Amino acid sequence: MHVGPVTIDYDVLVAGLRGDTGFTSQEFVEAMSFSLKYLRKLMGADETYQPFIIPGGGTSAMESVASLLRRGDKVLVVSNGVFGDRWKAIFNRYSVAVDVLKCDPGDYVKPDDVEKAVKDEKYTLVAMTHVETSTGVREPVEAVAKRIRDKVELIAVDGVSSVGAEAVKAKDNQIDVYLTASQKAIGVPPGAGLLVLSERAVSRLSDESVAGYYLNLKNWVDVMRNLEDGKASYFATLPVQLIFMLAKAFELMDKEGLENRIKRHERVAQGVRAGLESMGLEIVAKRPETYSNTVTGVMVKKANPSEVLKAVLSEGLELAPGVHPALAGKYFRIGHMGWVTPNDVMTTIAVLERVLKRMGEPVNLGEGVRAVQLTYS
Amino acid sequence: MHVGPVTIDYDVLVAGLRGDTGFTSQEFVEAMSFSLKYLRKLMGADETYQPFIIPGGGTSAMESVASLLRRGDKVLVVSNGVFGDRWKAIFNRYSVAVDVLKCDPGDYVKPDDVEKAVKDEKYTLVAMTHVETSTGVREPVEAVAKRIRDKVELIAVDGVSSVGAEAVKAKDNQIDVYLTASQKAIGVPPGAGLLVLSERAVSRLSDESVAGYYLNLKNWVDVMRNLEDGKASYFATLPVQLIFMLAKAFELMDKEGLENRIKRHERVAQGVRAGLESMGLEIVAKRPETYSNTVTGVMVKKANPSEVLKAVLSEGLELAPGVHPALAGKYFRIGHMGWVTPNDVMTTIAVLERVLKRMGEPVNLGEGVRAVQLTYS
Amino acid sequence: MHVGPVTIDYDVLVAGLRGDTGFTSQEFVEAMSFSLKYLRKLMGADETYQPFIIPGGGTSAMESVASLLRRGDKVLVVSNGVFGDRWKAIFNRYSVAVDVLKCDPGDYVKPDDVEKAVKDEKYTLVAMTHVETSTGVREPVEAVAKRIRDKVELIAVDGVSSVGAEAVKAKDNQIDVYLTASQKAIGVPPGAGLLVLSERAVSRLSDESVAGYYLNLKNWVDVMRNLEDGKASYFATLPVQLIFMLAKAFELMDKEGLENRIKRHERVAQGVRAGLESMGLEIVAKRPETYSNTVTGVMVKKANPSEVLKAVLSEGLELAPGVHPALAGKYFRIGHMGWVTPNDVMTTIAVLERVLKRMGEPVNLGEGVRAVQLTYS
Amino acid sequence: MHVGPVTIDYDVLVAGLRGDTGFTSQEFVEAMSFSLKYLRKLMGADETYQPFIIPGGGTSAMESVASLLRRGDKVLVVSNGVFGDRWKAIFNRYSVAVDVLKCDPGDYVKPDDVEKAVKDEKYTLVAMTHVETSTGVREPVEAVAKRIRDKVELIAVDGVSSVGAEAVKAKDNQIDVYLTASQKAIGVPPGAGLLVLSERAVSRLSDESVAGYYLNLKNWVDVMRNLEDGKASYFATLPVQLIFMLAKAFELMDKEGLENRIKRHERVAQGVRAGLESMGLEIVAKRPETYSNTVTGVMVKKANPSEVLKAVLSEGLELAPGVHPALAGKYFRIGHMGWVTPNDVMTTIAVLERVLKRMGEPVNLGEGVRAVQLTYS
Known part of the structure; x- marks a missing residue:
């Protein structure tokens, strides 16, 4: 129950046991072609969107958005926490201007505020975070996109902790960049960033962008098109x-059905929260409408979070530390994405109950376990 | 017998079958700590060097060298082919000046010429390629380093097709950056760039560098130090x-012994060339002193290289196409790195003999097979 | 939570990924030597006992006991259920006389009764079942052995559902044959029978036995001795x-410690029973002193056991059907052996609670889950 | 290039990485159903034959033939070597009479001689070995069957070193039992015996047979029928x-095509013999018409076979020792079955050439390698 890398299914791991298959092999080309096509579906994108699978992870995918920017462009970052701030840290390395909208920890930036911000200033790009991994808060990206769509050129959403577990609709919401990483709700080891670009975004790829070389999507776009078309192709x-x-993960996902998968995550998240609340614990996300399907931050009063993590680990449960600086030492996180089920919820709540009790938490x-039972009955 | 990704040993692949081990787990921290320490050894570096293992591969490792450069710095690229030119393409994305020394395909840039170049101009960085994967030519990086060491601030060597198979001596030759990728002579799937930085290089890491975010070594240096010290740490x-x-690959390498490993590669390369020459084929690398242990380009007169590749593949042998634009359609490449043995050489030469004969090549x-037998008797 | 084959740890499965290692290879000989030595320890045997690892499983190990019998020998079978009756079915295929002591389903044969039986008749062999897999009843084999040791020549115990999870003391109790199968509490796929023979038993191996060829331990004994001594050896x-x-499983077992392992199974079994009893369910084993660490039979009143099995499987929990003919259609079984933990207990009880409730069971x-929590707090 | 267990393809090994799939699971039942059906095809049998897959290997499959025999039956064993003699050793453990026809090592028993033997005596069963693993000699089982079909009740063929690599036609030749083991030309780890029984053979299964319990096909026949029909079933x-x-191996075999597979083995065997003969070595099998597709025994004059085995192993080639007692110390064996290709032949001959030369063999x-090249050109 980590926030990522999540627990990987062995069927997925075993699919990588290929010793002599290079990047020009037919098998690899087919795997890429299938994955690129499926990525579009996963992102709620259509044929007008260009999918990319590049080395790295969420951060490399975020930085690849620099491929769309030119010297002097203005960027607005909507930040609900650590990974919102990461957008800012990335753009600050480039010759672009960056403004940031922030909120209290556990809260989210309101669509109204974003709308106001883009009225006064002409932004090339607004960058958001769908689910803020540091707090488990979900930003209403649909609502924000609706309010600002006409006023900005590009909208980018970091879906690292949402894609594969929350409703993601790039096309319907006219979002230009939707990105994620392999090791989150997709349930694959870390090593790749995945994203789709709208036509508008693709048209911005050029030698004039501020981007470097390896993460410059202009260098990858033909490779992706060739691979999707079944032709071996190389940039790096x-x-x-x-x-x-x-x-393999996409194949399993397709078998489960994307809607079923999202519902399963929703159901799992409900069980987690029901268990926590019945135990009397406070959730970091302040507003129910921002509860996410993937991450739940849990405040503790008496217990020391890092001691809790050690103790649950010794009982076979891996949780993640709190990383929002404003709440340092006051919370831990439960990740509930990937191949998680109600059984994992039960185990998680059961172990937490016992460990927290032992540590003096009221x-x-x-x-907690009774509440989980009631949720799933 | 591909130039990379090379054939991966199943013992190595199987070591990755870990489903629930995150980046804060003790097992991961230990694996990183061991790998970072071993990387120093592999590079012929000592404690004064800082090792890095970053996501991506050879190209991401090359681009991370931008972390050492500041606006207006001058870079000299010593290019023997496609991957020498890649240094130029990377630096051209940054606000630095780039000069290039080139040579004919199959030849190499002479140390004299490099020495001359650095006399007239003050370069912050000279970037070279140890073994040029596109031609199989080995640059005498030791000799070049000796001639220019006093005249330039930083020397970087792309050891993508050499590290693990050729003598690599970062410290002895006072090379500031030595880099490679996981999928070459180390024999691991693609997914990581590996490099060491000298103290001088580390001291150049700063917020003032031209580098971006993800491949900016300043963001990774503390993570690497913590991991080497056994402490979980996160940047991306x-x-x-x-x-x-x-x-696992490093463990196996250590068991074989680095010197034995290099000798094995040398012996394998000798067998390959003996077989080719006895068949009457011409090698792309023009001068014996530049033959590499890892890649051999083979010129063909009658046969069509891409047809040769298809035909040998149907007999269980994977070779690589020629990619040097100046020799397009005239050659193919044999990779001989990783867990290759004289038995692989015999198979390679035997299949090539039969296929080329069938295709009308004289x-x-x-x-060829007799020559291989004599080499190993 | 199956009674066997149990869920196999991936570390164990992965240890079998060896493609080119034959039965004369040093690696195989070492694995056998280590396993044979460890088997002695696992059985509570000392150097005077001869360990065997033979192809097949529990039944082939049971039948190999015919290697100790000669035409006309008399055998007493102590049967608590299906696998006790299997002893009889096996011996009936040979020219030996077989008597059977039986009990009601869920009950066990009392040491007194065995003692009485061996007073009146001279038996070469008394064969028992330590834990009867069909009911989960544990026979007090120590007590029985003590009462009859002086009156019979050989005592054999089927430890298929006990070895690795219950206290097993071949030497202390002077038991001549203790056997098990790979796929039970040892946690390895099915494919091998494992047993130890006392000196007395070994001395009975001869060409005069009633045994056939493949399962005739006389044919295997030298192979086992050679392999334990590090020498390749072949019979089949x-x-x-x-x-x-x-x-690998033995290595992990040794790491956990045999005593810890048995305690863990005991603790897991307690949790299972606490959960079941708090739910109001009846356990098949009638007497607490015969509760086993490995298998619990559960009686149902309203629910149809085979429907229960299907329903829990759809919630990710695999249980086993009841197989005792006298209780057909009235119970199902929970296996709790191998790498089971309190978390598995919680999951099991939680799913059962919900499923049984849904099926009208009171x-x-x-x-149930509260009782599990209290057990482990 | 071992005679067995042969080198296993990783795709096959990986198919076994299933941790929680028991013998009642739908996946297992489907795998058995498919395998039983395919086994019929592999044996050249039709629907009138009953396929069995039982634990153990070649020897357990051989011993299961006792299920067809009754007290006092007469058996004729046609033995070309060690595994022919094994038939005798097995039947000697039962209350049946056994006669044996033998030949010189490297030779085979002539159909004429078998015909003569069955004229004078009424045999219930004639048992033969298709390819004698100890010498590489292939018995013309078709010719023998034709001559004796009318005179004996049952004909059994040990196809351990032939099935999957030689033409096998149970039905056409009216052979009643054809058997093999998983670890030979099928290319699966050791652990199962595979056989088909004709209707006549099946009708002999009864409680009156001399067979024991575990290897008694009467106990398995319903299980096999149920599993083939898609129903979970248990005996052991x-x-x-x-x-x-x-x-998985059967799936790959089917993809290759049985005829192609046999031709590939034939072609591989031709290359092996061409290489050996051109080196000047003598083959154990004396008559070309008895050369097998799977095993070649090689006589040596100067070199010590066990030293040869050690030396080739250190060059990455695993061969097998000679085991025929009459030729002890005078030969070694090359296995060429499973996923072997001309490349394996080249490697084998190349290493042998060098090693034997070094050891003083003329x-x-x-x-040798030139001859292999000519064979495959």
Whole structure:
């Protein structure tokens, strides 16, 4: 129950056991072609969108957005926490101007505020975070996009902790860049960043962009088109074995059905919150409408979060530390994405109940697990 | 017998079959710590060098060298082919000046010429390629380093097709950056760039560099130090499963012994060339002193190289196409790095003999395999 | 939570990924040598006992006991159920006389009764079942052995559902044959029978036995001795890859510690029973002193056991059907052996609670999981 | 190039990486159903034959033939070597009479001689070996069957070193039992015996047979029928993971095509013999018409066979020792079955040439490999 890399299914891992298959092999080309096509579906994109699978992860995918910017462009970052701030840190390395809208920890930036910000200033790009991994808060990206669509050139959404577990509709919401990483709700080892670009975004790829070389999507776009068309192509070496795992994960995802998958994540998240609340614990995300399907931050009063993490680990449960600086030492995080089920929820709540009780946190033993039972009955 | 990704040993692949081990797990931290320490050894570096293992591959490692440059710096690129030219293409994306020294295809840039170039101009960085993967030519990086060491601030060597198979001596030759990729002579799937920086190089890491964010070594240096010291640390997610494979490959490498490994590659390369020459084929590398242990380009007169590749593949042998634009359609490449043995050489030469004969190339059937036998008797 | 084959740890499965290691290879010989030595320890045997690892499983190990019998010998079978009756079915195929002591389903044969039986009749062999897999009843084999040791020549115990999870003391109790199978509490795929023979038993191996060829331990004894001594040896091909998995499982077992392992199974079994009883369910084993660490039979009143199995499987929980003919259609079984933990217990009880409730069985939702929580707090 | 267990393809090994799939799971039942059906095809049998997959290997499959025999039956064993003699050793453990026809090592028993033997005596069963693994001699089982079909009740053929690599036609030749093991030309780890029984053979299964319990086909026949029909069924636990590998191997075999597979083995065997003969070495099998597709025994004059084996192993080639007692110390064996190709032949001959030369055997360096080249040109 980590926020990522998440637990990987062995069927996925085993798909990477290919020793002599290079990047020009037919098998690899087919795996890429399938994965690129499926990525479009996963992002709620259509044929007008160009999918990319590049080396790295969420951060490399975020930085590749610099391929769309030119010297002097203005960027507005909508930040709900650590990974919102990461957008800012990235753009600050380039010759572009960056403004940031922030909120209190556990809260989110309101669509109204974003709308106001783009009225006064002409932004080339507004960059948001769908689910802020540091707090588990979900930004209403649909609502924001609706308000600002006409006023800005490009909208980019970091879907690292949402794609594969939350409703993602790039096309319907006219979002130009939707990105994620292999090791999150997709359930593949870390090693690739995945994104789709709208036609408008693709048309901005040029030698004039501020981007460097490796993460410059202009260098990758033909490779992606060729691979999707079944032709071997090279710019820099792709993570071959990881792509086989990705294709397998997408195959399993397709078998489950994207809607079923999102519903499963929703159901799992409900169980987690029901368990926590019945134990008497406070959730970091302040407003129910921003609860995410993938990450739940949990405040503790008496127990030391890092001690909690060690203790649950010794009982076979891996959770993640809190990383929002404003809440340092006051919370930990439960990741619930990938191949998680109600059984994982039960285990998580059961272990937490016992461990927190032992550590003096005021929890009623048995109340959490009972709430989980009621949720799933 | 591909130039890379090379054939991966199953013991290495299997080491990555870990489903629930995140980047803060003790196992991962240990694998990184061991790998970073071993990387120093592999590069002929000592404790004064800082090792890095970053996501991506050879190209991301090359671009990370921008972390050492500031606006207006001058760079000299010593290029023997496609991957020498890649240094130029990378630096051209940044606000630095780039000069290039080139040579005829199959030849190499002479140390004299490099020495002359750095006399007239003050370069911050000279960037070279140890073994040029496009031609199989080995640059005498030791000799070049000796001649220019006093005249330039930084020397960087792309060892993508050499590290693990050729003598690499960062410290002895006072080379500031030595880099490679996981999928070459190390024998691991693609997914990581590996490099060491001298103290002088590390001291150049700063907010003033021209580098971006993800490939900016300033962002990674503390993470690498912490991991080497056994402490979990995060900047961006590392390819966890790949690191387990890397640690396994390093373990196997250590068991073989680095010197033995280099000798094995040398012996394998000798067999390949003996076989080719006895068949009457011409090698792309023009001068014996530049033959590499890892890649051999082979000129053909009658046969069509891409047809040769298809034909040998159907007999279980994977070779690589020629990619040097000046020799397009005239050659193919044999990669001989990783866990290659004299048995692989025999298979390679045997299949080539039969296929080339069938395609009308003037080869004497049996002469190639006889020469391999004599080499290894 | 199956009664066997149990869920296999991937570390164990992966140990079998060896493609080119034959039965004369040093690696195989080492794996066998280690496994044979460890098997002695696992059985509570000392150097006077001869360990065997033979192809097949529990039944082949049971039948190999015919190697100790000669035409006309008399055998007493102590049967608590299906697998006790299997002893009889086996011996009936040979020219030996077989008597059977039986009990009601869920009950066990009392040591007193065995003692009485061996007073009146001279038996060469008394064969028992330590834990009867069909009911989960544990026979007090120590007590029985103590009462009859002086009156019979050989005592054999089927430890298929006990070895690795219950206290097993071949030497202390002077038991001549203790056997098990790879796929039970040892946690390895099915494919091998494992047993130890006392000196007395070994001395009975002869050409005069009633045994056939493949399962005749006389044919295997030198092979086992050679392999334990590190020498390749052949009678019939052993399951090479399975032995690598077995050695891995034994390595993990040794790391956990045998005593810890047995305590863990005990603790897991307690949780299972606490959960079931708090739900209001009846356990098949009638007497607490015969509760086993490995298998629990569960009686149902309203629910149809085979429907229960289907329903829990759809929630990710695999249980086993009841197989005792006298209780047909009235119960199902929970296996709790191998790498099971309190988390598995919680999941099991939670799913059962919900499923049984749904099926009209009178269970109080939340009571089972609360009892598990209290057990492990 | 071992005679078995042969080198296993990783695709096959990986198919066994299933941790929680028991013998009642739908996946297992499907794998068994498919494998049983394919086994019929592999044996050249039709629907009138009953396929069996039982634990163990070649020897357990051989011993299961006792299920067809009754007290006092007469058996004729046609023995060309060690595994012919094994038939005798097995039947000697039962209350049946056994006669044996033998031949010189390297030779075979002539159909004429078998015909004569069955004229004078009424045999219930004639048992033969298709390819004698100890010498590489192939018995003309078709010719023998034709001559004796009318005179004996049952004909059994041990096809351990032939099935999957030689033409096998149970039905056409009216052979009643054709058997093999998983670890030979099928290319799966050791752990299962595979056989088909004719209707006549099946009708002999009864409680009156001399057979024991575990290898008594009467106990397995309903299980096999149920599993083939897609119904879970139990007599004793089958090697679940191995069956997944077997199904995968059969799938790959089907993809290659049985005829292609046999031709490939023939072609490989031709290359092996061409190489050996051009080196000047003598083959154990005396008559070309008995050369097998799977095993070649090689006589040596000066070199010590066990030293040869060690030396070739250190060059990455695994061969097998000679085991025929009459030729002890005078020969070694090359196995060429499974996923072997001309490349394996070249490697084998090349290494042998060099090693034998070094050991003083009179071989002409380069002649063996040249002959292989000519064979495959």
